Amino acid sequence: MENTTAAAIARIAGPSAGGFRVFTACFAGLRRSALRCAGAFAVAGLLAGCMGSTLGTAPDGLQSLPSTPSVPAVTGQTIGTGTVRVGLLLPLSAGGSASAIAATFRNSAELAIKDFQGSDIQLLVKDTAGTAEGGRAAAQSAIAEGAELILGPVFAPAVSGAASVARTSGVPIVAFSTDTSVAGPGVYLLSFLPAGDVRRIIGYAATQNRKSYVALLPDDAYGAVTEAAFRQEVGRTGGRVVSIQRYKVSGSDTSDLTAKTQALVSVLPQADALFLPAASVAPFVMQSLMTQGGNLANIKVLGSGQWDAAQVTSNPIMAGTWFPGPERSGFDALSGRYQATFGAAPARNASLAYDGTILAAGLVRSAGPQRFSQPVLTNRDGFLGIDGVFRFLANGESERGLAVYEIAPGGMKVISPAPRDFRAAS
Structure with missing residues (x-):
């Protein structure tokens, strides 16, 4: 395990790797090996071994601070039972193909939580109806209930609506839209552009x-x-x-x-x-x-x-x-697990919700209080997910490593x- 981790850090992050880059490196090396054997169930356990030492240790003198105030009550659907809340904004009631996408993304996020054993996040599933007004209301609800990060929405109008709320609250968004007009500082597009x-x-x-x-x-x-x-x-x-x-x-x-x-x-x-x-x-x-x-x-x-x-x-x-x-081996492995769990093959873009959830869970584990900060999310070395290496740029757009x-x-x-x-x- 130590040799695998060291090689991954050298390859992805270089000798100056910091805490959040350690997560990136470990995630990169481990996801490849997990996907080659058609499963990612060991990712979380192996990732914990990579993290090691001090990332989860409180500085001297802070251990005795009073416990945090009680968190707001949650309404609606949730996935996971962790202490860090993340909004998952989907067009659940939009109808037609939009609702089908929402169901697929929700299932993919649930599968990611299961694969990342010991995840300390809880997803707050909110309906955007695919509209700007729905995105705004969904973001307001998630943030009021303690969401530190928002995954989604899927469609550009809903992303714009959610962003109008999230920016003023300082909550970053990792959205699934391909419309770069809605990207910007604090609103990152995980999709293929x-x-x-x-x-x-x-x-x-x-x-x-x-x-x-x-x-x-x-x-x-x-x-x-x-x-x-x-x-x-x-x-x-x-x-x-x-x-x-x-x-x-x-x-x-x-x-x-x-x-x-x-x-x-x-x-x-x-x-x-x-x-x-x-x-x-x-x-x-x-x-x-x-x-x-x-x-x-x-x-x-x-x-x-x-x-x-x-x-x-x-x-x-x-x-x-x-x-x-993207190279297909990662998605093919995900598709097999998805079909075994939910009884149908997923849409090709199901990997977006899966990778977004794994990213959130991994950063909670590896990056401490800075987990969703701009320097962490725009780490130039990027992350490695189901569809390969990706990174977020400061302007909110993303880059991906693609095959031909x-x-x-x-x-x-x-x-x-x-x-x-x-x-x-x-």
């Missing part, structure tokens, strides 16, 4: 001598964020943007998409890469290009993390294309492994 996908796939393409790019992007907020990151990364790697086409899709009307795909045909000979991030249209566009005479012989088609879906990865027309994403996949006739394969720490990623 479009800019991270772009950096990884364009960066990798550049190492494979791809220099001239065309792109087909949705004409919406996602497309705008993706385009900005795309232009920046192509420039950073010394490439050039030949053409960008922006399309609108209204229901089943794909006429504009078809027209913009046709416009790409004439510029493809000037390029060696096509960036096509939206999974919902990728197979359609590939078929349309071939039907319209687009020559893809010298073109490498590049996607985004959205492509990690059966309708894309199992479609023969997508063979040979590349896309970024190639879609093959028999499935998808890793062609560039995910980095195991951020020094390897830089």
